[in-house]
Amino acid sequence: MQPTPAGIPGPGGSSNAAGTPAGQRSPRTRVSKEGRKEPWGLRGQGAEASRCQMDDAFLLPIGLNSPPPGLTQCILGCMSWITCLASFLRTQAHQVLFNTCRCKLLFQKLMENTGVLVLCIFGFWILSMQLPSKMEVWQDDSIRGPLQSLRMYQEKVRDHTGEIQDLRGNMNQLIAKLQEMEAMSDEQKMAKKIMKMIQGDYIEKPDFALKSIGASIDFEQTSATYNHDKARSYWNWIRLWNYAQPPDVILEPNVTPGNCWAFSGDRGQVTIRLAQKVYLSNLTLQHIPKTISLSGSLDSAPKDFVVYGMEGSPREEVFLGVFQFQPENIIQMFQLQNQPSRTFGAVKVKISSNWGNPRFTCLYRVRVHGSVTPPRDQPMSPYPERD
Numbered sequence: 001m002q003p004t005p006a007g008i009p010g011p012g013g014s015s016n017a018a019g020t021p022a023g024q025r026s027p028r029t030r031v032s033k034e035g036r037k038e039p040w041g042l043r044g045q046g047a048e049a050s051r052c053q054m055d056d057a058f059l060l061p062i063g064l065n066s067p068p069p070g071l072t073q074c075i076l077g078c079m080s081w082i083t084c085l086a087s088f089l090r091t092q093a094h095q096v097l098f099n100t101c102r103c104k105l106l107f108q109k110l111m112e113n114t115g116v117l118v119l120c121i122f123g124f125w126i127l128s129m130q131l132p133s134k135m136e137v138w139q140d141d142s143i144r145g146p147l148q149s150l151r152m153y154q155e156k157v158r159d160h161t162g163e164i165q166d167l168r169g170n171m172n173q174l175i176a177k178l179q180e181m182e183a184m185s186d187e188q189k190m191a192k193k194i195m196k197m198i199q200g201d202y203i204e205k206p207d208f209a210l211k212s213i214g215a216s217i218d219f220e221q222t223s224a225t226y227n228h229d230k231a232r233s234y235w236n237w238i239r240l241w242n243y244a245q246p247p248d249v250i251l252e253p254n255v256t257p258g259n260c261w262a263f264s265g266d267r268g269q270v271t272i273r274l275a276q277k278v279y280l281s282n283l284t285l286q287h288i289p290k291t292i293s294l295s296g297s298l299d300s301a302p303k304d305f306v307v308y309g310m311e312g313s314p315r316e317e318v319f320l321g322v323f324q325f326q327p328e329n330i331i332q333m334f335q336l337q338n339q340p341s342r343t344f345g346a347v348k349v350k351i352s353s354n355w356g357n358p359r360f361t362c363l364y365r366v367r368v369h370g371s372v373t374p375p376r377d378q379p380m381s382p383y384p385e386r387d
Contacts (some may be wrong), residue, residue, distance in 0.1 A: 086301070203284065203333060208366040211251035214275040221271035221315070221348060222247050226262040226360040250366045257288055260362040262300070266354040268361060271310065278345035278370035283307055284333040285325050286365040298327035299356035302363065306352065307336065308343035317348065327355060333369075341374060 171287050209215045225244050247261045247270055261270070287301045309318040321337030347368050354361040 036166060065281070136157075203331070203367075203369075205282065205284075205333075205369040206275045207367040207369075208276065208278050209251055209272045210253075211248055213310065214269065215251050216273045217247045217251070218271035218273055218323055218346065219247070221269070221310075223263040223268035223270065226264045245370055250363045253365070255286055255288060255364050257292055257294055260288075260364040262360045262362045264360055266358070266361055267352055269348060269350040270363065270366070271346055271348045272366065272368065273346050274344070274368060276372070277311075277345045278368075278372055279339070279341070280309055280320060280336055280344055280347070280370040281339060282333050282369040283320075283323075283336050283347070283349070284364075284365075284367040284369065285330065286331045286367070287325070287327055288364060289330050289363075290327070299354065300360060300362045301325060301327040301355050302351045302361055303353045303355050304351070306350045307334075308348040308350065309340070310346040310348055310355075311342070311344050315346070318344070339375075 051131040225246065245259060245261050249259060250261050250270065251272070278382055285302065285305075287298065290296070290298050304322070304324050306322045309320050310316065311318075318340060319338055321334065323334045325332055349366060351361060351363075
């Protein structure tokens with residue numbers, strides 16, 4: 001036997017838990033603010049009934065404080081609960097199905113759009129592959145003719161461009177060759193000028209002390225030649241010949257290293273018989289340059305010297321000037337300080353020092369300039385004649 005809930009009559013019509021007989025309702029009371037129980041009035045009973053109905057609407061189909069329901073009411077309450085649960089489950093199922101269908105529709109639309117896009121791309125690719133060939137087929141003769149002529153013109157322009165470049169290269173080569181020829185001509189001119197300088201042609205004055213026209217050396221009025229052991233040739237201690245150059249070598253235009261007249265020490269003299277009597281004006285000394293000197297120095301070159309004019313018998317010496325030779329200038333022409341209005345048949349060059357060689361002094365070439373006829377403006381001689 002299960003216990004009967006409170007307020008519900010048992011099967012035998014017994015009373016409820018409060019001791020009220022069955023079929024009678026027990027008086028209801030309420031608790032006041034002071035904690036006392038007071039009976040419900042009509043007004044209080046109406047408010048309580050409305051409150052119970054509101055609670056029953058949200059909580060249970062049957063109010064807890066209502067009179068005990070019957071079996072039918074219990075069945076109806078269960079059915080209402082089942083109906084609410086079924087409605088809730090149906091609503092949730094509808095929402096799930098709606099979301100699933102919406103996702104499916106979105107996916108379907110996306111696939112349709114993707115397929116359309118792929119088809120468009122494929123069609124564009126096919127069109128781009130086939131369009132040039134179709135355009136070439138569609139071209140008629142009126143278009144192909146100008147295109148072919150344009151291509152031919154471009155090829156001709158390219159050919160002419162190559163020819164122009166070849167011509168430009170040839171022109172550059174010709175210009176380079178012309179420049180080389182000009183440089184060679186300049187070098188040849190310079191070489192000729194140097195040869196003239198070496199030969200003395202640039203002086204452009206007649207040389208009356210040239211051996212080829214009759215000039216000679218007066219050995220009686222000339223210092224002895226410097227004899228060195230290396231300038232002699234021996235055979236079994238017997239001297240055969242001497243390699244030292246004679247004094248008349250200074251009257252020849254061949255000025256090369258070693259082809260000079262040397263005298264001992266730094267003081268000496270040489271007397272030159274001129275080819276004919278002349279009015280003297282200048283005297284030129286020539287020496288080799290330092291660059292071709294075998295010793296690498298010019299210490300054997302003459303430095304201070306005096307020039308005399310000689311004429312008559314016994315020989316009369318007339319002072320013509322005192323000078324100094326600078327070896328840096330290989331050819332130096334000196335204007336005579338005294339130019340008397342008379343002719344001379346010989347010239348004496350008296351050397352008083354050299355540029356540092358204590359053993360010998362070398363003379364390579366001596367030239368004497370003047371004129372056969374008396375000069376028009378003959379300067380007065382500031383120097384007296386010397387015997």
